[in-house]
Amino acid sequence: MKTVTVNASQTYEVKVGRGLLADLGKEIAPRMGKGRAVCLVSDSNVANLYLDAAQESLEDAGLRVEPFVMFAGEIHKNVRTYAKLLDYMAENQITRADALVALGGGVVGDLTGFAAATYLRGVGFFQVPTTLLAAVDASVGGKTAVDLDAGKNLAGAFYQPRLVLCDLNTLDTLPDDIFADGCAEVIKYGMIGDPDLLDKLETIDFRADPEAIVARCIEMKRDLVEADEFDTGARQLLNLGHTMGHGIEACSDYGISHGKAVAIGLTMAARTAIAHGLCPGEVLPRLIALLEQYHLPTATDYTVEALYDRVLADKKRAGETQTLVMPTAWGKSELHQVPVRELRDWIQKGLTL
Numbered sequence: 001m002k003t004v005t006v007n008a009s010q011t012y013e014v015k016v017g018r019g020l021l022a023d024l025g026k027e028i029a030p031r032m033g034k035g036r037a038v039c040l041v042s043d044s045n046v047a048n049l050y051l052d053a054a055q056e057s058l059e060d061a062g063l064r065v066e067p068f069v070m071f072a073g074e075i076h077k078n079v080r081t082y083a084k085l086l087d088y089m090a091e092n093q094i095t096r097a098d099a100l101v102a103l104g105g106g107v108v109g110d111l112t113g114f115a116a117a118t119y120l121r122g123v124g125f126f127q128v129p130t131t132l133l134a135a136v137d138a139s140v141g142g143k144t145a146v147d148l149d150a151g152k153n154l155a156g157a158f159y160q161p162r163l164v165l166c167d168l169n170t171l172d173t174l175p176d177d178i179f180a181d182g183c184a185e186v187i188k189y190g191m192i193g194d195p196d197l198l199d200k201l202e203t204i205d206f207r208a209d210p211e212a213i214v215a216r217c218i219e220m221k222r223d224l225v226e227a228d229e230f231d232t233g234a235r236q237l238l239n240l241g242h243t244m245g246h247g248i249e250a251c252s253d254y255g256i257s258h259g260k261a262v263a264i265g266l267t268m269a270a271r272t273a274i275a276h277g278l279c280p281g282e283v284l285p286r287l288i289a290l291l292e293q294y295h296l297p298t299a300t301d302y303t304v305e306a307l308y309d310r311v312l313a314d315k316k317r318a319g320e321t322q323t324l325v326m327p328t329a330w331g332k333s334e335l336h337q338v339p340v341r342e343l344r345d346w347i348q349k350g351l352t353l
C-alpha cells in the first residue's frame with residue numbers, strides 16, 4: 001500500500017492499495033468526530049458490485065449507513081440528482097456531525113462532494129474512487145461540481161475530503177473502455193511535467209499492477225493542489241486537454257466520455273502549440289502513438305463553430321482572456337493567456353495541423 005498526504009486547507013491521506021475496501025469502516029470511524037451516520041452514495045453499476053461490502057464494513061465499525069444509489073452516467077451529474085440527494089439526507093436525519101461517502105467514479109465523487117460541501121453548510125466527506133480516472137484525478141484535490149445545461153461543472157465548490165481510500169481491486173472490474181478513460185488522465189500528468197512517466201507508459205502495461213503509476217499521478221496532483229488549492233495559477237496545468245475536452249463532451253451531449261474527450265483535447269493542445277511555435281513538431285506523433293497504445297481517440301469531427309461556444313462557456317475564461325494549457329516539450333506544459341477574440345483561431349489550429 002502507498003499513502004500520499006495532501007496538505008491543503010484540510011490535511012488528509014490518500015491510501016492506495018489492494019483490498020482496502022474491507023477496512024473502510026475502520027478507516028472512517030475514527031475520522032467521524034461525534035458523527036455516527038454516513039450517507040453512502042454510489043451509482044447503479046458500482047452499487048451492484050461494491051455497495052454491500054462497503055456497507056458491511058461501515059456497519060461493522062458501528063456506523064449507521066443510509067445508502068443512496070443514483071443512475072450511472074455523466075448526464076445524471078446534475079442539479080436534479082443533487083437535490084434528490086440533499087432531500088434524502090434530510091429525510092434520513094443526517095446531521096452536521098455525520099458524513100457522506102462517495103463510492104464510485106468521478107461522477108459520483110463530484111456530485112457527492114458538492115452535496116457534502118453544501119448540505120447544512122458542510123458535512124464530512126470521504127472518497128472511495130472505483131475508476132482509474134477517479135483514483136488518479138477526480139477524488140483528490142477537493143474540486144466538486146455538478147453540470148448545468150450550459151456546460152460542465154458550472155456549479156460547484158472547493159471541498160476537501162477527510163480521506164481518500166482507493167482499493168485497486170475495484171479497478172479490476174472496469175470495462176477496458178472505462179479503464180482507457182483513466183489512461184487519458186495518466187498521460188495528461190506525464191505531458192504536464194513527467195517525461196519519465198511517459199517513457200514508462202510507452203514500455204509497460206500497468207493494468208495488472210497499477211499501484212506505482214496511480215500513486216505517482218496522485219503525488220503530482222498533490223503538488224499542484226498544495227501550490228495552488230483554489231486554482232488561480234499552477235493548478236490550472238491540470239486542465240491540459242480539458243478546455244477543448246469539455247467542449248467536445250458538451251458537443252456530444254456527453255455521449256463522448258470525459259477521458260476520451262480529454263485524449264482528443266490533448267492532441268488539440270499539441271497541434272495548437274506546434275502551430276504557434278511553442279512546441280517541437282515531433283511531440284504530436286509520439287503523443288498520438290501513446291494515446292492509441294491505450295485505445296484512446298486522437299481527433300474529432302466537430303467543427304470550430306460547434307466547439308467555440310462550448311469552449312467559451314468554460315470556467316477558465318476570465319473577462320476577455322482564456323487560460324489555455326500548452327505543451328512545450330515531451331513531458332512539459334505551460335499556461336497561456338489567449339485573448340477571447342483569438343480563441344476561434346486557436347481552436348481551428350487544434351483541429352487541422
Ligand SMILES: NC(=O)c1ccc[n+]([C@@H]2O[C@H](COP(=O)([O-])OP(=O)(O)OC[C@H]3O[C@@H](n4cnc5c(N)ncnc54)[C@H](O)[C@@H]3O)[C@@H](O)[C@H]2O)c1
Nearest residue numbers: 045072105106107130131133134137138143170173174258
Ligand atoms: N473533481 C475533479 O478534480 C475531477 C477531475 C477529473 C474528472 N472529473 C470528473 O469525473 C467524471 C468522470 O469520471 P469517470 O470517468 O470515473 O466516470 P463515471 O463516474 O461515470 O464512471 C464511468 C463508468 O464506470 C462505472 N464504474 C465505476 N466504477 C466501476 C468499477 N469498479 N467496475 C465497473 N464499473 C465501474 C460507472 O458506473 C460508470 O458507468 C467527469 O464528470 C469529470 O468531470 C473530476
